[in-house]
Amino acid sequence: MVSTAPPRREPAFATLRNWLAPYRGLLAVVLVLELAARAAALVQPLATREVVEGVQNSEDLITPIAVLGGVALVGLCFNYAGYRWRGRLSEQFVLGIRRAMVRRIVGAPVSRVEADSSGDLLSRVSSDTALVQQTTVKALVDLIVVPLTVVAGIVLMLTIDVFLAVMVIVVLAVATLAEGWVFQKVSEDTERAQEHVGAMLGVVQRVLLAFRTVKASRTERQEAESFDRHAESAFRAGVKAARTGALADTVAYAAVDFTFLVILGIGVIRVSTGDVGVGDLVAILLYVVYIQEPVESLTGSAGRLSEGLAALRRISALLRMPQETDEGAREFAPSPAGSPSRDVARSVRLEGVWFGYGEDPVLRDVSIEARPGITVLVGTSGAGKTTVLSLVERFVAASRGRVTLDGVDIADLPLAQLRRRIAYVQQEAPLLGATIREAATYGLDEADDERLWQVLRSVGLGEWVTSLPRGLDTEVGERGVQISGGQRQRLAVARALARDSEVLLLDEATSQLDPYHEQVLVRSLMQDSRERIVIAVTHRMLLAQHADQVVMLHQGAVHARGRHEELLDDPLYRHLTAAVDSSPRVVARPDAPVDEQRSGHGV
Numbered sequence: 001m002v003s004t005a006p007p008r009r010e011p012a013f014a015t016l017r018n019w020l021a022p023y024r025g026l027l028a029v030v031l032v033l034e035l036a037a038r039a040a041a042l043v044q045p046l047a048t049r050e051v052v053e054g055v056q057n058s059e060d061l062i063t064p065i066a067v068l069g070g071v072a073l074v075g076l077c078f079n080y081a082g083y084r085w086r087g088r089l090s091e092q093f094v095l096g097i098r099r100a101m102v103r104r105i106v107g108a109p110v111s112r113v114e115a116d117s118s119g120d121l122l123s124r125v126s127s128d129t130a131l132v133q134q135t136t137v138k139a140l141v142d143l144i145v146v147p148l149t150v151v152a153g154i155v156l157m158l159t160i161d162v163f164l165a166v167m168v169i170v171v172l173a174v175a176t177l178a179e180g181w182v183f184q185k186v187s188e189d190t191e192r193a194q195e196h197v198g199a200m201l202g203v204v205q206r207v208l209l210a211f212r213t214v215k216a217s218r219t220e221r222q223e224a225e226s227f228d229r230h231a232e233s234a235f236r237a238g239v240k241a242a243r244t245g246a247l248a249d250t251v252a253y254a255a256v257d258f259t260f261l262v263i264l265g266i267g268v269i270r271v272s273t274g275d276v277g278v279g280d281l282v283a284i285l286l287y288v289v290y291i292q293e294p295v296e297s298l299t300g301s302a303g304r305l306s307e308g309l310a311a312l313r314r315i316s317a318l319l320r321m322p323q324e325t326d327e328g329a330r331e332f333a334p335s336p337a338g339s340p341s342r343d344v345a346r347s348v349r350l351e352g353v354w355f356g357y358g359e360d361p362v363l364r365d366v367s368i369e370a371r372p373g374i375t376v377l378v379g380t381s382g383a384g385k386t387t388v389l390s391l392v393e394r395f396v397a398a399s400r401g402r403v404t405l406d407g408v409d410i411a412d413l414p415l416a417q418l419r420r421r422i423a424y425v426q427q428e429a430p431l432l433g434a435t436i437r438e439a440a441t442y443g444l445d446e447a448d449d450e451r452l453w454q455v456l457r458s459v460g461l462g463e464w465v466t467s468l469p470r471g472l473d474t475e476v477g478e479r480g481v482q483i484s485g486g487q488r489q490r491l492a493v494a495r496a497l498a499r500d501s502e503v504l505l506l507d508e509a510t511s512q513l514d515p516y517h518e519q520v521l522v523r524s525l526m527q528d529s530r531e532r533i534v535i536a537v538t539h540r541m542l543l544a545q546h547a548d549q550v551v552m553l554h555q556g557a558v559h560a561r562g563r564h565e566e567l568l569d570d571p572l573y574r575h576l577t578a579a580v581d582s583s584p585r586v587v588a589r590p591d592a593p594v595d596e597q598r599s600g601h602g603v
C-alpha cells in the first residue's frame with residue numbers, strides 16, 4: 001500500500017528550521033562562539049582608542065597594548081572555534097538530509113521512483129545537498145549574528161560621537177544597498193550558469209549510457225556538437241557570472257573605501273574643530289571596517305541563501321515522496337507446524353485483476369493461477385507480462401480484483417514477509433555487489449559457500465568461477481573482471497536461487513543466454529521448481545516447452561493458457577512461437593549429468 005496524502009508545500013525557511021531542529025544545541029554553541037568573536041572585534045576599537053590617547057597624553061602604554069593584544073587573541077580563538085563548529089554543524093545538517101533522502105528514495109514505491117529521472121534524483125542527493133551545505137548554515141548564522149553586531153557597533157559609536165555615528169549609518173546603508181543589488185545579480189547569473197552546466201552533463205550522461213549505440217550510429221560528432229552547444233552556453237553564462245562577480249567584488253571594495261574616506265573626511269573636520277579626539281576618530285574608523293566586513297558577508301550569503309533555499313525546496317519535494325506502507329496488513333504465521341525447513345507455497349493467484357499505470361488499463365480482468373512448477377508468461381511486447389510480476393511483488397496494486405499467495409490477499413501481508421517469500425530477477429539483471437560472492441548473496445542474511453557453489457553450478461557458472469584466481473572473491477564490474485550479459489543474467493538467477501524462496505519470479509532471465517547455457521538453466525529450473533512456484537516471463541520458447549503451464553497475454557488480457565503443445569493449436573500462439581523459435585528443443589531430464597548435455601545428448 002502506498003500513502004497517497006497530497007503533498008504539502010512547506011516554505012523553505014520552515015523546512016530549514018525543521019531540519020535544523022535536532023541540532024539546536026550545536027547551533028547555539030556556534031552562535032555563542034560567533035557572537036563572542038564579533039564582541040571581541042567590537043572591543044578592539046575602544047582598546048585602540050586607549051592606546052592612541054595614551055600616546056597623545058604620554059601615558060603608560062603597556063596596559064592598553066596588552067589589553068588590545070589580549071582582546072585580539074581572544075577574538076581570533078573564538079573566530080577559529082566558531083568557524084570550525086559551524087563547519088561541523090553544516091556537515092551534520094547535510095548528513096541528516098542525505099540519510100533521510102536515501103531512506104525516502106529506497107522506501108518509495110517502484111512506480112514513483114521509476115517515474116522520476118535518475119539524473120534528477122542523483123543531482124538532488126549530490127549537488128543540491130552540497131549547495132545547501134555551503135550556503136544555508138552560514139547564511140542563517142550571519143542572519144542572526146550580523147544584525148546584533150551592527151546594532152552593538154552603532155550603539156558603541158553613538159557613545160563616542162553621535163554625528164559621526166549617524167554619518168556611518170547613512171553611508172553604510174547606501175553602500176550596502178548597492179552591494180545587495182549586485183550580489184542579487186551574481187546569484188541569478190550563477191544559477192543560470194549552473195542550469196547550463198546541468199544540461200551539458202545531461203549530454204555526457206546520455207552518451208555514456210548508450211556509448212556503443214553512439215559509436216555504432218557514428219553520431220560522435222553530433223553528440224560532441226550537442227555538448228558544445230550546451231558547453232558554450234555554460235561558458236557564456238559563466239563569463240557573465242564572472243563579470244557580475246568582478247563588479248560585485250569591486251563594489252564591495254569601493255564600498256569600504258567610500259565609507260572609510262567619507263567618514264575620514266568628516267572625522268578630520270570634527271577633530272580640527274575639537275568636537276572629537278583623534279582616538280575617537282580612529283575608533284570610529286575601525287568600527288566602519290569591523291561592521292562593514294560582516295555586513296558584506298551577510299549580503300553575500302543572503303544572495304547565496306536564495307540558491308540554497310531553492311535547493312532545499314527541491315530536496316523537500318523529494319522528502320515528500322510517498323512511501324510503501326503496511327497499512328492494514330496482518331501478520332500471518334509463516335511456517336505451519338510440521339512443514340519442511342523451507343515452506344512451500346501452494347499457489348499464487350491473480351483473481352480478476354485490473355490494473356493501469358494511468359487512465360487506460362494495462363491488464364484487464366486477468367486471472368492466473370500458478371502452482372509449484374513452472375508457469376511461463378508469453379505475449380507480444382507491451383502485453384503486460386512484467387506488470388503481472390510487479391503485481392505479485394506488490395510494486396503496484398490492482399485497481400480491481402486481487403492477488404493471493406496461498407489464498408491470502410497479498411495486500412494483507414506485511415511487505416517484508418511477502419517479499420521474503422519471493423525471489424525476483426528483473427529485466428537487465430543488474431549486478432549488485434563488488435564481488436561474485438556479494439552479487440550472489442545480495443540481500444541474504446547468511447549463505448554458506450557450499451550452497452553458493454551449488455547454485456553457481458546449477459546456472460552453469462561453476463567452472464568459470466573455479467577458473468578465476470580469486471574464485472568467489474573476484475571483483476566484478478568496473479574495478480574487476482568484465483562479465484558478459486549472459487554471465488550477468490546467470491549470476492542474477494543464482495542469487496535468486498540462493499534465497500531458497502517459495503516463489504521465483506524471472507523477467508526475461510534467459511534473454512542473453514546462448515542455447516547451451518539456456519538449456520542448463522532451464523534444466524536447473526525444472527529441478528528447482530518441484531519445490532517452488534516459478535513464474536517466468538520470456539520471449540524464448542525453450543522454457544515454455546518445458547513449463548507446466550504457459551499463459552499467453554495479449555493486449556492486457558489472458559488470450560490462452562495450457563501446456564505448450566496444447567497451445568500450438570492457437571494461431572496467435574503459433575505465430576508467436578514461429579516468430580521466436582522455429583526449432584523446438586528438448587532439455588535433458590534434470591538429473592542427467594551436465595557432460596551429457598555438453599556432448600549433445602538429450603539436447
Ligand SMILES: Nc1ncnc2c1ncn2[C@@H]1O[C@H](COP(=O)(O)OP(=O)(O)OP(=O)(O)O)[C@@H](O)[C@H]1O
Nearest residue numbers: 111114357362379380381382383384385386387388
Ligand atoms: N511504469 C510505467 N508507467 C507507465 N506505463 C507503463 C509502465 N510500465 C509499463 N507500462 C506500460 O504498460 C504496458 C505493459 O507493460 P509491460 O512492461 O507489463 O509489458 P511486457 O509484456 O512485459 O512488455 P515487454 O515484453 O516489452 O517487456 C505497456 O504498454 C507499457 O508501455
